[in-house]
Amino acid sequence: MLNLDNLSIDELKVFVEEASANEKALADKTFPDKPPRHVRAINLMRKYAIERIEVLDSALKGRDDKMKKQEKLCNNYYRSLPDYAKWLEENGN
Numbered sequence: 074m075l076n077l078d079n080l081s082i083d084e085l086k087v088f089v090e091e092a093s094a095n096e097k098a099l100a101d102k103t104f105p106d107k108p109p110r111h112v113r114a115i116n117l118m119r120k121y122a123i124e125r126i127e128v129l130d131s132a133l134k135g136r137d138d139k140m141k142k143q144e145k146l147c148n149n150y151y152r153s154l155p156d157y158a159k160w161l162e163e164n165g166n
Contacts, residue, residue: 075103076160077122082129085122092119104157114158121150 080088092099092115100115101107124146131140151159 074160075118077118077125078160080122080125082126085126085129089119089122089126092116092122108155108157110155111158114155117150117154118158121147121154124150 077085077088096115096119097112100112103115104111124143127143128140128147131137131143151161
């Protein structure tokens with residue numbers, strides 16, 4: 074399972090670029106069983122990755138206010154993902 078929280082800023086940027094260039098191809102590669110809405114899941118993961126880049130950048134710059142706002146957006150995108158695309162266990166670990 075691809076865990077976007079474990080990726081560096083550079084790795085997240087690569088993911089965003091790949092998802093932006095060909096969402097369906099990345100969805101098919103990431104979810105080879107092609108579950109329902111797998112392309113939509115990649116779209117949400119791309120949005121999550123964009124906000125995650127901002128979270129990490131804000132943390133590096135000590136901008137806690139912006140970081141907290143971006144974390145909320147990440148959480149909203151994550152909650153919208155289908156279960157098969159989520160990388161955290163139910164208890165948050």
